[in-house]
Amino acid sequence: MHPILKAALTGGLALAAAASLSGCGGTGVTRPRLESALAATFANLYVQQAGILGYSGVSVAQIAASAACDKGGPRVADAGPGADWICLVTFTDHKQGTHQGKFEVQAKSNACFVAGGPSKLVGLTTITDTHGNDVPNPVFEFDGCFDPRA
Amino acid sequence: MTATTSARIREVRRPGAANRRPGTPTALRWELRKLAAQARARYTLLGSLLAPVLLVLVLDGQQRPPKDNIYGRHIHDSGYAMPLLVLGFAAQWVFPLLTALVAGDIFASEDQHGTWKTVLTRSVSRTQIFWAKTVASVLFALSVLLLLAASTITASSLIVGRQSLVGLTGQLLPSHAALPLVLASWATAIAPLIGFTAVAVLLSVVSRNPAVGVVGPVVIGLVMQLAGSLGGLDAVRHLLLTTPFESWHGLLTEDRFSGPLIDGLLVSAGWTVVCLAVAYAVLRRRDITGG
Numbered sequence: 262m263h264p265i266l267k268a269a270l271t272g273g274l275a276l277a278a279a280a281s282l283s284g285c286g287g288t289g290v291t292r293p294r295l296e297s298a299l300a301a302t303f304a305n306l307y308v309q310q311a312g313i314l315g316y317s318g319v320s321v322a323q324i325a326a327s328a329a330c331d332k333g334g335p336r337v338a339d340a341g342p343g344a345d346w347i348c349l350v351t352f353t354d355h356k357q358g359t360h361q362g363k364f365e366v367q368a369k370s371n372a373c374f375v376a377g378g379p380s381k382l383v384g385l386t387t388i389t390d391t392h393g394n395d396v397p398n399p400v401f402e403f404d405g406c407f408d409p410r411a
Numbered sequence: 412m413t414a415t416t417s418a419r420i421r422e423v424r425r426p427g428a429a430n431r432r433p434g435t436p437t438a439l440r441w442e443l444r445k446l447a448a449q450a451r452a453r454y455t456l457l458g459s460l461l462a463p464v465l466l467v468l469v470l471d472g473q474q475r476p477p478k479d480n481i482y483g484r485h486i487h488d489s490g491y492a493m494p495l496l497v498l499g500f501a502a503q504w505v506f507p508l509l510t511a512l513v514a515g516d517i518f519a520s521e522d523q524h525g526t527w528k529t530v531l532t533r534s535v536s537r538t539q540i541f542w543a544k545t546v547a548s549v550l551f552a553l554s555v556l557l558l559l560a561a562s563t564i565t566a567s568s569l570i571v572g573r574q575s576l577v578g579l580t581g582q583l584l585p586s587h588a589a590l591p592l593v594l595a596s597w598a599t600a601i602a603p604l605i606g607f608t609a610v611a612v613l614l615s616v617v618s619r620n621p622a623v624g625v626v627g628p629v630v631i632g633l634v635m636q637l638a639g640s641l642g643g644l645d646a647v648r649h650l651l652l653t654t655p656f657e658s659w660h661g662l663l664t665e666d667r668f669s670g671p672l673i674d675g676l677l678v679s680a681g682w683t684v685v686c687l688a689v690a691y692a693v694l695r696r697r698d699i700t701g702g
Contacts, residue, residue: 278666288642288643288645289645290642298580301580301581301665302579302580302581302582303581305578305581305582305583305665306577306581309581309583322621327431341642341643343642343669344643348451369568369640369641370640370641370642370644370645370648371637371654371657371660372638372660373481373579373660397484397487397488399577399581402478402484403581404481404482404484405579405580405581405664406579406580406660406661406663407580408661408664408666408668408670409662409670409671410668410670411666411668
């Protein structure tokens with residue numbers, strides 16, 4: 262047998278064997294994982310934004326952020342990577358007011374995501390810190406990752 | 412040759428270690444010496460040292476950070492973000508290319524120059540040559556990775572600074588916690604890099620063509636990237652050699668996770684063993700008559 266053929270065959274067989282062994286299938290990007298990761302990431306970054314803006318007494322626990330996600334409308338299963346995830350994020354601000362906003366989330370197959378919130382809720386790309394400098398707004402658009410099998 | 416001369420030769424050779432057949436370490440030393448003399452290998456190492464500095468300078472001067480890649484949006488916020496951006500970028504095709512520059516050529520160049528017979532008429536076996544060349548390729552790949560990491564992290568912390576880093580759950584990692592995580596993240600590239608070295612060795616042995624050996628792993632890497640980015644191919648995604656390059660994400664989240672890291676090690680080991688085994692079998696069974 263030609264060596265190239267043999268090599269390809271062996272490699273292919275090994276891969277196929279491994280694939281059938283691992284054959285768990287299913288995607289690592291699921292609704293509960295994305296919701297908890299998005300809420301946790303938003304909360305952490307919102308605390309940083311509050312620090313930049315000079316609001317005191319803002320903590321992750323006090324914000325109590327939660328997220329409810331949906332992928333591509335009611336007819337699409339809420340799992341898998343895609344740019345069509347919409348997440349409704351609910352949180353409490355430093356004045357104890359409760360806010361809700363729709364975040365557009367792009368989930369990737371490697372269990373990372375990019376989320377962007379509405380400007381009227383999270384502010385513009387840059388915000389002004391307590392010293393009057395324009396700095397990037399940490400919650401305007403942000404990256405996050407989660408455990409694809411937690 | 413008369414009996415007296417051969418007896419004399421035997422006599423001359425007998426004392427000391429010179430009498431024994433040279434082992435794999437001797438063959439490895441020769442391979443490393445050949446590599447050190449190779450302009451391509453030298454320039455690759457030099458490039459791995461200098462290119463990151465240039466890259467960090469250019470990126471630092473950008474008004475609009477490369478937000479499409481992970482950590483791209485943070486390059487001005489912390490000097491630890493840039494090494495992670497570069498790590499993510501290098502995994503796309505730079506790592507496969509850098510290791511293939513040597514590993515994809517090291518066997519095939521003997522075909523190209525017709526030197527297999529010369530190499531094998533020395534008193535080393537094919538097995539020894541195989542391991543010497545493979546180990547030399549792996550050592551080269553690790554040197555490149557070490558240089559890239561050291562250069563990128565040093566340049567970035569000097570040029571951008573050592574501010575705290577935003578983790579992948581949005582948490583703030585202070586400078587003293589961020590550095591070990593960045594170093595560990597770069598270290599996770601070792602296993603898949605060795606895997607790609609094995610792929611390059613296999614292509615080098617099988618194709619007998621340096622061009623295939625060098626370009627092949629890059630193309631395979633890009634195809635794997637593409638397959639891995641598709642949804643619905645998750646079972647395949649786990650088995651790709653490019654997936655372990657992203658396993659460092661688990662180190663930077665608030666609740667760290669190591670599942671992808673362990674899988675990555677296993678997958679890389681699997682690819683390495685299969686590729687090297689096939690390459691070894693092909694090289695052993697080859698009929699080397701030309702050259």
